[in-house]
Amino acid sequence: RQTYAIIGLGRFGGALLETLIANGQDVLGIDINEEHVNEYRDIATQVVIADAQEDDVLRKLDIASFDHVVIAIGHNMQASILATINAKDLGAKNVIAKAENRTHLRVLTKIGADLVVQPEREMGERIGRKLLAPNMLNFIELSDDYSMAEVQIVNPTFTGKTISELNIHKKFGLNVIAVRHEGEVIVAPDSKYKIHHKDILSVVGPKDMVDDFDQMTN
Amino acid sequence: RQTYAIIGLGRFGGALLETLIANGQDVLGIDINEEHVNEYRDIATQVVIADAQEDDVLRKLDIASFDHVVIAIGHNMQASILATINAKDLGAKNVIAKAENRTHLRVLTKIGADLVVQPEREMGERIGRKLLAPNMLNFIELSDDYSMAEVQIVNPTFTGKTISELNIHKKFGLNVIAVRHEGEVIVAPDSKYKIHHKDILSVVGPKDMVDDFDQMTN
Numbered sequence A, B: 001r002q003t004y005a006i007i008g009l010g011r012f013g014g015a016l017l018e019t020l021i022a023n024g025q026d027v028l029g030i031d032i033n034e035e036h037v038n039e040y041r042d043i044a045t046q047v048v049i050a051d052a053q054e055d056d057v058l059r060k061l062d063i064a065s066f067d068h069v070v071i072a073i074g075h076n077m078q079a080s081i082l083a084t085i086n087a088k089d090l091g092a093k094n095v096i097a098k099a100e101n102r103t104h105l106r107v108l109t110k111i112g113a114d115l116v117v118q119p120e121r122e123m124g125e126r127i128g129r130k131l132l133a134p135n136m137l138n139f140i141e142l143s144d145d146y147s148m149a150e151v152q153i154v155n156p157t158f159t160g161k162t163i164s165e166l167n168i169h170k171k172f173g174l175n176v177i178a179v180r181h182e183g184e185v186i187v188a189p190d191s192k193y194k195i196h197h198k199d200i201l202s203v204v205g206p207k208d209m210v211d212d213f214d215q216m217t218n
């Protein structure tokens, strides 16, 4: 169990707080805006109304004692930067900061943020990739050359055939590591497993082969 | 190759546009703000300065002809809602809209958006999960019970042992589907593979076992 301080309870900081609380963690929520603090009063372990860019606020909150500190302040770039450098100077071990744009990101990195996130840009890329490969429900890039992906089978020529009949390993160089059929997952399916319409195959192999397989399942 | 119209070239819409262009797609960028349009003039296939909530703007742009339409307008909820309903009424097949908050999401869903995203909230959840399992570099939830994850090995008691010696399959019920060693990926590694410090194992199996394994590799 670890301790977390979330500074800035907007949509990003708020969702982060809720995720940690749902997983049984101790979370302190801090915001300058009373309404935002009140939204999380009954959710967070504790909440504080404070201006995080003021010198002694973070010291009084003993910010260095938290395992993780998240600076989720958006529009007020100055406040985000000052809170970040104060948290690091006071000794906070792991400071994650949200950046408004690439210049803000460079400042946060230089002043010592351990991780900088750009939620809007990163989601823009994710949704872009989702639109490019609509049958690829999820994927993990293992390296520049390999990936692991969930591919939904909607091509009628695939349905009714077994994994070995489709020759997925020989044709695409892919390992089928799991199949999801109507919500039920079979790990390491038999090569005689017959594929049904809308089954979701989890495959691993060369990235371009995973993309080709996704295109073929259309 | 598909056609895309991105309405709203802020951070989310802009990153989405760049991702599609980087993947060879035809993208029309639309924004009411000339500065934002100019940022993408040399990147997008084509750009237009226009107010997307005006009745005949989307019709004149032949919005129904695009395979995918993304409404990436933020603060102006009215413009986002009007652009979305106009795009659907004109016959756009796939309309993805960004929501400012949960009420906005409900409106967009009711008026016919095919997909609604909340970038800030979704990234807040992702970063929350990342903080909860710091050695889990990536994961895919296959179902309520199963997941696939990349787990980095930093526990010295694991290093120098083979996959079979660690009994990962018997102890955790997990299949090791790949190993990344210094950037190189080995798919379906031999059970005699000796694990090195900082190797990344891709495993698949019951979700709670994946979490236990992640905790153990600390």
Ligand SMILES: Nc1ncnc2c1ncn2[C@@H]1O[C@H](COP(=O)(O)OP(=O)(O)OP(=O)(O)O)[C@@H](O)[C@H]1O
Pocket: A007, A008, A009, A010, A011, A012, A013, A030, A031, A032, A033, A036, A050, A051, A052, A053, A072, A073, A074, A075, A076, A079, B120
């Ligand atoms: N100096 C400060 N100290 C503490 N909290 C602050 C400070 N400045 C801003 N905040 C809070 O940070 C939160 C997020 O900031 P803001 O709303 O400006 O950004 P945003 O990018 O729209 O956020 P999000 O995308 O997470 O909704 C707000 O709840 C705001 O009240």
Ligand SMILES: Nc1ncnc2c1ncn2[C@@H]1O[C@H](COP(=O)(O)OP(=O)(O)OP(=O)(O)O)[C@@H](O)[C@H]1O
Pocket: A120, B007, B008, B009, B010, B011, B012, B013, B030, B031, B032, B033, B036, B050, B051, B052, B053, B072, B073, B074, B075, B076, B079
């Ligand atoms: N009626 C409109 N027609 C076309 N574009 C619009 C309209 N209203 C707003 N936009 C554009 O949409 C873009 C995104 O909107 P805005 O900046 O309000 O939201 P945001 O939530 O901060 O965006 P992001 O998080 O993507 O940066 C801006 O570039 C803005 O100019």
